[in-house]
Amino acid sequence: MNQIRLASAALNQTPLAWDVNRSNIVAALEAARVADVSLLCLPELCISGYGCEDAFFAQGVQQTSLDMLAEILPATKGLAVALGLPLVVEEQIFNACAFVCDGRLIGFVAKQCLAGDGIHYEPRWFKPWPVGKVSEVDCLGNEYPVGDLMFECGGIKIGMEICRDAWVAQRTGKRLAVRGADIILNPSGSHFAFAKQEIRRDIVLRGSREFHVSYAYTNLLGNEAGNVVYDGGTLIATRGELVAVGPRFSFEDYALAHADIDVDATRADRAAAKLPIIELDGTTLDCDFHLSPPEKEIEPTQPSPWDASPPPKEEEFARAVALGLFDYLRKSRAGGLVISLSGGADSATVATMAWLMVKFGVAELGCQSFARKLSQMSRLSEASRADDLVGELLTCAYQATRNSGDVTRHAARYVAKSIGAKYFEWNVDTMVDAYVETVSQVVGRPLTWEQDDTALQNIQARARAPGAWLLANLSGSLLLTTSNRSEAAVGYATMDGDTAGGLAPIAGIDKAYLLEWLKWMESTGPEGVGPLGALSVINAQQPTAELRPASEGQTDEGDLMPYRVLDAVERAAIRDKLMPVEVFQSVRELFPEYTPEQLGTWVERFFQLWCRNQWKRERYAPSFHLDDENLDPKSWCRFPILSGGFERELAELREYISNC
Known part of the structure; x- marks a missing residue:
């Protein structure tokens, strides 16, 4: 049995709050050490904060992120740790994750698939790292490898899928599995939305099952930068089974989840599946560090009592x-x-x-x-x-x-x-x-x-x-x-x-x-x-x-109109991007108790008021993003302040209703 204690820690970070962020990271490292953890995954961009936005372009922010990494290194003694930061390579900025062992920086993995939809604007600041590319970066007084890398600790191979890398059809983890990964770490900054934890569970479980690895997912925690709430909810799976689930919506500065995993068992599964292993020269770094087996028994982390699957x-x-x-x-x-x-x-x-x-x-x-x-x-x-x-x-x-x-x-x-x-x-x-x-x-x-x-x-x-x-x-x-x-x-x-x-x-x-x-x-x-x-x-x-x-x-x-009708019209028009006649058709099926003329009046009223009042939405106070139906033009749903007001489409609606 080749057993280690694997952990993920959610962190409540703040953009550009360097000392606070470092303090939270160091506290999580100490908690992991007390829990006899060998390998710890921390969130994406946790050193700088995920929501720095255009401050990522500032050279001072880029350099301070590296300075903070240097300050954190001594606190990683006895641990192997992944932690995220922005990194400049060849004059371009990348969303990167440093891999550190026993106080030493080993190298950086760079994110390959950037989040550029919904509330995310990563392509504005970062470049996607090319698949298979390995380069070097000069930082902290030395040159370090960076790119599509894996790390080997005492014969155990560790790879990374950074957040969105795991959400796409051609997951980075597939290639890591073929290269012989035993453990995949997923440092994430995944915003809260209703029922989203179920999707994360599926990603983690499928990753561990299909790639024949142990899989550790971590996340940010709390209201990091004003609009976006991160729920934490770290997950650890092995052999297609969740073995640890961290708390969500914690008021603490960090939340650690850990479980013991057996590397030999996942390797046996991989051998039974006859999964081919293809070694790529220069892409797996020997860390000269051994992941020690746990010396004391600790129960794996369990979810909060309310956090069922699916949660209410x-x-x-x-x-x-x-x-x-x-x-x-x-x-x-x-x-x-x-x-x-x-x-x-x-x-x-x-x-x-x-x-x-x-x-x-x-x-x-x-x-x-x-x-x-x-x-x-x-x-x-x-x-x-x-x-x-x-x-x-x-x-x-x-x-x-x-x-x-x-x-x-x-x-x-x-x-x-x-x-x-x-x-x-x-x-x-x-x-x-x-x-x-x-x-x-x-x-x-x-x-x-x-x-x-x-x-x-x-x-x-x-x-x-x-x-x-x-x-x-x-x-x-x-x-x-x-x-x-x-x-x-x-x-x-x-x-x-x-x-x-x-x-x-x-x-x-x-x-x-x-x-x-x-x-x-x-x-x-x-x-x-x-x-x-x-x-x-x-x-x-x-x-x-x-x-x-x-x-x-x-x-x-x-x-206005009955709220149930209003919300159905809004979803059809704004979320589903339907035109007035299509919206009318969809709500007519939902509300047969109303006449076509009445429903038509309400649909027309909605489109007219929606277009007239975009200027109000531009001026509303900041709000929290809760789902994919947000109307906040600053973070999710953009619409012109001045427009044609759907006049042609509403005329078509009136004609359509007259023929009903």
């Missing part, structure tokens, strides 16, 4: 947004969180997420460690319970007008008090009236609902923004905006009003799902936290902006 979407949503919010608060060094709480579903969801952030964080870290991670708020050090921390971190304000109702006022107060937030109420009618009176005098006529409906609605939302900003500024807090994706799609929000804020935690999720999630939170809630019964006062309502007089009976769906 409700749990993933709760944990992704909560961790994203925590890291944004921590890394921005903001003094707390402020929410303009309307008493409706969206703001209640954001407040609940802030509450869950504290619940999850304290459950994992404890109150003192949680407070230390938010050291910019010294007041947190006195808190001894999660409820106390919520009160110190979160402030909610209900800003009424004469169009606000007792139902929403009660709901806002009840939810805020139930989660332990600070809560304030005030009325903005005097400010609204002052604006209306000033403009009425200027234009020479009174403003009326019959003639000025939209303007009178918007001024109420805008009058609320200065007070919310002022409240946030008093403590240097982060003002959270509560826009959701459905409203973003059609611009059903007031710029500089309810869109005011520095972060939009739920702008990546549709309203129909939010309403479902709130019911789940009321009745069930996340593993280890349980339900929040106070949300019953939210779930009993029909969503309304409360910007028209109460006699109008205003509802969001009345202004």
Whole structure:
């Protein structure tokens, strides 16, 4: 039996935070050493941070990455380690991974398949490394091999698939297997999306089974750079079986997963499969290092109790947004969180997420460690319970007008008090009236609902923004905006009003799902936290902006269309790139209860509002990427601010419906 202890560590890194990133790496190395690990895989670009963007072009960033590697080398004593950084070779930048043994740099592997779709722009900064090429790079005072390399430690051969290298049809791992790899490491920076962990599991399992290797996948962790949440979730497989699964959405700086693997067993499988081995001269480096067998028994890492296969979407949503919010608060060094709480579903969801952030964080870290991670708020050090921390971190304000109702006022107060937030109420009618009176005098006529409906609605939302900003500024807090994706799609929000804020935690999720999630939170809630019964006062309502007089009976769906229809139209039009007639055909099958004329009106309304309101999407606060239906033009879904508005296609739709 040729047994070693293999490990992967997820790291919560920050672009260009050199000392923090080095500290996290060194802590993970020490944890691996304590766990009697021989071979450790760390994430892609973990030295510099994955999200450096155009800073990758800076020579200072390139050089500092190498300087940090040199500082980390002594901490790798007794270990073989793979860790990522940007690397300049022949005046081009590559996404590379250093292989280090016992304090010595052996060489670099460079990524061959770059991620250039969705939120990823790697081809903007990096060049893909040619298959089979090996070169040299001058760094740290010596020349080191770089390229399509493998490494041999005491007869055990180790190769690397760097993130996207494993997601393509012609995986790098296939060639590594033919070259005799015993272990494949996958240093990744794989962003969170709903159900994506299942795809990763399949990639890792197929790799270990089809290549007859042991396979270690690692990932980044947390909100690294603002928009993107990484869920961790390291995986180790051997002989087609998962043997270790790391935690996801951890609030720690790193999360180590390890398992013992038997190299002789995978070699026997390879021999039985008669897989040919082709040695390529100069592509496998002898590391002069032996991977020692483990001296003490440790149980392999198991997944969190909630993280089933497949995991519940409700749990993933709760944990992704909560961790994203925590890291944004921590890394921005903001003094707390402020929410303009309307008493409706969206703001209640954001407040609940802030509450869950504290619940999850304290459950994992404890109150003192949680407070230390938010050291910019010294007041947190006195808190001894999660409820106390919520009160110190979160402030909610209900800003009424004469169009606000007792139902929403009660709901806002009840939810805020139930989660332990600070809560304030005030009325903005005097400010609204002052604006209306000033403009009425200027234009020479009174403003009326019959003639000025939209303007009178918007001024109420805008009058609320200065007070919310002022409240946030008093403590240097982060003002959270509560826009959701459905409203973003059609611009059903007031710029500089309810869109005011520095972060939009739920702008990546549709309203129909939010309403479902709130019911789940009321009745069930996340593993280890349980339900929040106070949300019953939210779930009993029909969503309304409360910007028209109460006699109008205003509802969001009345202004727009049923949210289920809106979300189906949005997916068909934006995600699936269908034209108006095709969208109509798809939603007609889904909603036979509506007449063709009614569905046609809603489809046309969607396309018109979508085109008119791209400028709003360009101005929304940063949001978290949660799935492939994001509408954020800065990271996922680009659309021209000015366009023809689908006029030709909508005319075709009207003609098509007339013939139905």
